[in-house]
Amino acid sequence: MNRRNPQLNANGELIHLLSTEGLGKDILTQILDTATNFVSVSTRDVKKVPLLRGKSVFNLFFENSTRTRTTFEIAATRLSADVLNLDIARSSTSKGESLLDTIDNLTAMSADIFVMRHSQSGAPYLVAQHVPKHVHVVNAGDGRHAHPTQALLDMYTVRHFKGDVSQLSVAIVGDVLHSRVARSNIHALTTLGCPDVRVVGPRTLVPSDMSSMGVRVCHDLQEGIAGADVVIALRLQNERMSGALLPSSQEYFKSFGLTTERMRWAKPDAIVMHPGPINRGVEIDSEVVDGPQAVILSQVTFGIAVRMAVMAIVASNEG
């Protein structure tokens, strides 16, 4: 196991994107600045740049997510790469082949970038430390650990609508404990100098010891979003809605659902974000989703540009 940050080469350049944790402000800012240039590509008549022409991008989704896979496929296609979607659930992995044997095989087919989602936390690290120098790994979500491109597109969105992150109050509301999105956002916000990050939700989903991540823990929604510039609602996973962690989705909405009235507790010009897909009427009211403060669809648009930026940057650096 290498003590050096596996995301960076010896020159400190990004070669894999595995987590926002451990990346400096310079790298995060480089990605966001590069994404700015790519936002316009998707508004052109010909939505393509030739940056990754002839490169092979493999979408390795061990956990199914049509939405995230699609955004990476679009991003790679707009960079002119060749994209291969591997239906992993039905492939050799199920024939008993190990993860690293699968990776070795695809590397032997001259892969350039692996975009990888896996239910096990850390799987992309394992792969990144295994592949040869010219191959790059982008984590598209691993277990409860990290979802760095979602965090980066969230940072892009915050910066686009509210400017300098170091002047802002940001509240993350919902099932923070189980959310890789929340975790990656907290690291990115902290690194970019955000002085006031709050995590908001019931004690079962936001335990008090999360304060060790440098955030304020709030179990009351009003206290949690009071004066916030940015409110990020997390998706409530169906599997938490009944049982030990939450009494029901209606109960959750009663205490923590974002409504137009409650949004008045935040700053008047606060924005509302959500990683999608939305459960209308569970973590967020339809009126808020469709209202003027929501920037949820802008997040999606910026997500393409941020993923283009990440792939373009890692592909330009050697391990």
Place this chain on the structure above:
Amino acid sequence: MNRRNPQLNANGELIHLLSTEGLGKDILTQILDTATNFVSVSTRDVKKVPLLRGKSVFNLFFENSTRTRTTFEIAATRLSADVLNLDIARSSTSKGESLLDTIDNLTAMSADIFVMRHSQSGAPYLVAQHVPKHVHVVNAGDGRHAHPTQALLDMYTVRHFKGDVSQLSVAIVGDVLHSRVARSNIHALTTLGCPDVRVVGPRTLVPSDMSSMGVRVCHDLQEGIAGADVVIALRLQNERMSGALLPSSQEYFKSFGLTTERMRWAKPDAIVMHPGPINRGVEIDSEVVDGPQAVILSQVTFGIAVRMAVMAIVASNEG
């Protein structure tokens, strides 16, 4: 709800293809004429034109149909578009996201054209009225309502082999009641001035009140195809073959199956069409399928060109 035809913009130009119903002879003819130019593309050495280069076409098949999806994928690829196939059954829709939220998300990824199949009649209308002006919807089959590209390729085929539709007798044989193909063909034939359209089948599948659509209802095959220039056999869906509507597929074949002998009731140079996939020996005898009057594979070939024409036309018009 807009009273204007949602398929046309204020200048009367085609911006969505949702149904052959409500489209004028000028629009139908424009599509068929444009398709003529595209037929030759598929016979070239390099089967591509750069018309939709850098455009994003999303195949949204909420109802599975590998065949139809493939024809649209080929058509879009030959126009040089980037095609994304969304496996909707496994995507966010199944996570409780609404159809329009899914559409908003994909639109935010800078989609240009949605090709959409849905089990609910009218779903493509809902989407067409929801998307921004620069996004286009092509209906690839909605419930029992419409299948306009199938009807247009049928019109192309008729025109190619038999010339001016206003001089022809056309018989549609089979489960007309439940067929979106039949419905779309009837509208297209009527609009193009076909003076003699017959719908032919047992009372359970061809009720007498279908005559209100401007067609002649026949419950006897001989009467139905007598002197016809064109005989369109419909696919008999398996789910109708037993039970209340039909005694059995053998019974159906005995009364309404197209055989070489029975085809003598039609004009000697009549053509036989079928939307596929064929049930040999159920709605049509193998000898007819493989015989000189069948133009079923030409329909497939023309289908690519017609779909290229539809996508090229809608993409060139603003909403």
Place this chain on the structure above:
Amino acid sequence: MNRRNPQLNANGELIHLLSTEGLGKDILTQILDTATNFVSVSTRDVKKVPLLRGKSVFNLFFENSTRTRTTFEIAATRLSADVLNLDIARSSTSKGESLLDTIDNLTAMSADIFVMRHSQSGAPYLVAQHVPKHVHVVNAGDGRHAHPTQALLDMYTVRHFKGDVSQLSVAIVGDVLHSRVARSNIHALTTLGCPDVRVVGPRTLVPSDMSSMGVRVCHDLQEGIAGADVVIALRLQNERMSGALLPSSQEYFKSFGLTTERMRWAKPDAIVMHPGPINRGVEIDSEVVDGPQAVILSQVTFGIAVRMAVMAIVASNEG
């Protein structure tokens, strides 16, 4: 039924690749020589040549194999072809359409090459004899019959590492009886003049009458690989591991598993090959897989080049 070899046109040029059986040394050598030129394409910065630009390659996998399908998709993409993956299990075939009706439909969409895997031996022959002259069929594995591109990439690998096949001893170890890979390799080796081919395994998997194929049958591993230049381990299918044919995978490993110690029976510079995916600890020990004699990942790399060569050659010849 045509008596002429269906893989060759009247000039003796390759128009379909169905089996290594029946192909002469000249054709096999042409494929291997052409592949040499394509190996470098996958190491370029832009991994593409425009040879098949605008051609339509259909991947028809009636039997699922993500790995093999992926290698053909990559090969076709690097030749700049448009690739369509057909999810046959869910398509019209399951609606009762016959194989040849499906093929006719896809041919009518202007297919150029069908890459086909099928559980029934001979299915690709049926298709090759059915399609028009300008359409080509590449067998990606049919039943227990043949897997010619695997055999060709194996021949490429042997030639690359050990030189002239006519000077070599080659041992194929494992379930030879049920292996289309073994069968295709035996034909290719024999045609290329390999003087010493041994098939090695228990009597249930390597019956004595296999000697009629011109190979030596060995039921003892030491005898089988003694002095061999090349040892090809076959994958042991799970379904054989218990029951009548084999007592258990542990028993098999005890008698026929390749270990570092046993590999000393072969020549000191012998290479070890495997078609993948590997069952570590069943047919081959991990130490061998990861050791210096294994060329298993080179096989994968050469497989892309060999498939590019096959598609480029057949596409350049008329039926």
